[in-house]
Amino acid sequence: MEITVIAVKDPSEALSTLKTERNNIDLILTDYYMPGMNGLQLKRQIDQEFGNLPVIVMSSDTNKEQESLTCGAMCFIPKPIENDDLSKIYQLALTYKRNGKSILYTENIQKDKDVSVPQQIQLLPAQANVLKTKKKKCSSRSDPRSVTSTNGSCHSTDGSGKDRKRNSNGSSGDDVESPPQPTKKKSKIQWSDDLHFKFLQAINHHGLDKAVPKKILEFMNTTPDVPYLTRENVASHLQKYRQFLRKVANQGLSVLPNGGIDSMFSQAHIRAPYCSYYPPSASWYETSLNNRSIFSKPRQALGQSRLLSNTREPVRFNQSPYNYMNRSSTYEPRRIGSSSSLPIISNLNFSYQQPSQNEGRSFFEPALMANKTGQSSQVLEFGQQGVSATNGNNFNNNMISSYGSLVPNQLGTNSYGSLVPNQLGTNSYGSLTPNQPGLSSHGSLITPNQPGMSSYGSLVTPNQPGTSSYGSLLTPNQPGMSSFEILNSSQPRQTNHGLTSNQLGSFGNLTPNPGLSSHGSLAPNQPGLSSYGSLTPNQPGPSQFSYGVQSFLNNENTSYQPQPPANATTQPPPEVPQLENLNLYDENLGSTNELPWDISNFLFDHNKQQQGEAAPTTNSDLPANFSTELNQNFSLEEDGDWTFVNVNQGHSNVETSNTFAAPEMTSSVPNMNPKHAQEQVDPEFIDWALLDQQDLVNEFDFTNSLFDNDMN
DNA sequence: CCACTTATCT
DNA sequence: GAGATAAGTG
Known part of the structure; x- marks a missing residue:
């Protein structure tokens, strides 16, 4: 039998030749490296356009052998081609020609004793699989060559097997003639992080609902x-x-080992690349909201800070207990990181040399700080933006969690506050370095998180489309997403609980938000709006009112009595902010005036007397069993290294002369949801500001006192 | 038949 | 448990 060789100069010509000569071509011999596409890409193209044709790949790059075989090449021939090889290629071609250019050449070759396969030429296992597939499908295609003589019979399952799954032992009469198994086992695809990342990119590109395999x-x-x-x-x-995804959606973060992110710590890591995507499930979303005080204070929780500060102010870590005013954050059972136990300290891999006394605290001593202060660094506190803003020292709270290893974490373990990159396949918490593709980023500093990931508290982490952003600093989150505690502005139509102005309701931002109410912002909000507990006075304007502005820029009187604009004719009467003014945006509910979180966790009654009346003199304090309760909550041993402190022990009123008197405590918890029964609470008596001010009480001194007391 | 999803197997 | 593969579906 005669064999004709058609030579072409490049892949595109090969393809065009195939178009016209498809029926006359039985075997393709290609180089690996070629202009335009490589040999395997060519093969792929051929597969798509012309069906399976045996392709032999040649290259001097023997590294391509495995890939070639994996990709379905008939065989791989290392260059330079030897005479021997040529003859074998010839034989192969001849064989195929003889048997028709069916894909079913594998067994034919092996049967054909004349044909000896060159050593480097390895039959691709996949061929056997193709063979099986073809068999099962009982092809009725008209092309006679698609069915070989050796395997012409289609063993129909005659319909009876329609509702039956296959047997565990597939040999029950299935294979009329089971093909010889290829010598090489088909290699499994390894969905590495990298590969999974690309997979995620694809999902992202098409959208989860429209992403189908092809x-x-x-x-x-x-x-x-x-x-x-x-x-x-x-x-x-x-x-x-x-x-x-289903699992996560159903269970929220509880899908994670032992029910929480921090428990992952002891688990070392989540396996499975699938774990790298957390859809903002309802519970998670709610949890996030629960974590914030709507009243005031850019503060605890995700989203850090320090890098924005050009001060040398020592970094302070974890002010979690400080957060006592936000009961919901510490008591909120489902809050991320607080849902179960704290990380086991023995798992921490500290590598830290204690600095000399006068070295001072540095950014690089998280471990020490954590231990010395007893501020048991909590995973949940990934990098805060601190309340130290009250002292004008913005951003000097911790931005990494207290598990700050200075050495790389081990492969396969998560990274908490490390200064070096975490390893592939691990999530990153508060690290200074980028986390790996396909993983979530929690409080990392310079961690661009990856597509398909939500971003929690990252510093310069532009999170990707379709993901929510929690507490990131420079993270413009994407349209349609909610943004929590981020530093820069979020996109329109989003609710922003962050540091910068957003388009909608603004909570605890550092900058003014236009057009909406502002709660606890550090900068004045815009004219015509209400302001709750902001650090600066809100703008003069007709219908605004400012509650509890703890301004260090202006005197407090004016903060309660903002000056009307010059062109104002009359001073507008104080106006009690209405929840209706809030323009909450919930991903699921859309715009809503209803607070999507349960405020019953707030234990204090924030009513105060009346506008202008003397503030109550009672300092609010933590419940007596607060620390104990917390420690129990977190399964901490009372006398262990990890313990919560009662923050009120940390500072004195002397140090914090600007401490605001706490609101009078009553047993009633105001129901602040207007859609619920409001009962007798007169809105005019709700002074949200007091909470803010209590909250904002000189954190600097407080922190210092902690350090001073505990470091000795 | 194809491509997709689901079920089952390895 | 990850990945392959068969079965079921439109």
Whole structure:
């Protein structure tokens, strides 16, 4: 039999030749490296356009052998080609020609004793699989060559097996003639983080609902270095991924080991690349909200700060107990990081040399700080933006959690506050370095989190489309997402609980937000708006009122009595802010005036007497069993290294002369949800500001006192 | 038949 | 448990 060789100069010509000569071509011999596309890409293209044709890949780069075989090359021939090889290629071609250019060449070759396969030429296991597939499908295609003589019979399952799954032992009469197994086992696709990341990118690109295997595969193939994947590979992975999402959606973060992120710590890490995507489930979302005081104070929780400060102010870590005014954050059972136990200290990998006495605290001594202060660094506190703003020292709270290893964490373990990159496959908490693709980022400093990931408290982390942003500093989150505690502005139509102005309701921002009410912002809000507990006076304007502005810029009187604009004719009467003014945006509910969180966790009655009346003199204090309760909450041993402190022990009123008197405590908890029964609470008597001011009480001194007391 | 999802197997 | 593969579906 005669064999004709058609030589072409490049892949595109090969393809065009195939178009016209498809029926006359039985075997393709290609180089690996070629202009335009490599040999495997060419093969892929051929597969798509012309069906399976045996392709032999040649290259001097023997590193490409494995890839070639994995990608379905018939065999790989290292260059330089030897005479021997040529003859074998010839034999192969001849064999195929003889048997028709069906894909079913594998067994034929092996049967054909004449044909000896060169050593480097390894039969691709996949061929056997293709063979099986073809068999099962009982092809009725008209092309006679698609069915070989050796395997012409279609073993129909005659419909009876329709509702039956396959047997565990597939040999029950299935294979009329089971093909010889290839010598090499088909290698499994390893969904590495990198690969999964690309998978996520594809999902992201198409949208989760529209991402189907084929589209995903196409998208992934646009990026170089993606190993050859079949649609089935992707489909399988997609199935697993969806299973994961479902699980997370159903259970929220409880899907994580032992019910919380911090428990992951002791788990070392979450396995499975699937774990790198947390859809903002309802509970998670709610949890986030619960974590913030609507009243005031840019503060605790995610979203840090220090890097924005050019001061040398020592970094302070974890002011969690300080957060006592925000009961919901510490008592909130589902709050991220507080839901179960704290990390086990023995898991921490500190590598820290204690500095000499006069070295002072530095950014690099998180471990020491944590231990010395007893401020048991909590995972939940990934990098705060601190309330030290009250002292004009903005951003000097911790931005990394207190588990600040100075050495790289171990492979496969999560990274908390490390200064070095965490390892592949691990999540990153408060690290200074970027986390790895496909992983969530919690409080990292310079961690651009990856697509498909939510961003928690990262510093310069532009989070990706379709993800929510929690507490990031420079993180413009994407349209349609809510933004919590971020530093810069979020996108329109979002609620922003952050540091910068957003378009909608603003809580605890550092900058003014236009057009909306402002709670606890550090900067004045815009004219015509109400202001709650901001640090600066809100703007003069007709319908604004400012509650409890703890301004260090202006005197407090004016903070309660903002000056009308020059062109104002009359001073507007004070106006009690209404919750209706809040323009909350909930991802699920859309715009809503209803507070989406349960405020019953707030234990204090924030009513105060009346506007202008003398403030109550009772300092609010923590419940007597507060620390104990917390420690129990977190399964801490009372006398262990990890303990909560009662923050009120930390400072004295002398140091904090600007301490505001606490509101009178009553047993009633005001129901601040207007849609619920409001009962007898006169809105005019609600002074939200007091809470703020209590909250904002000289944190600087407080922190110092902690350090001073505890470091000796 | 194809591509997708789901079920099952390895 | 990850990934492959068969079965079911439109």
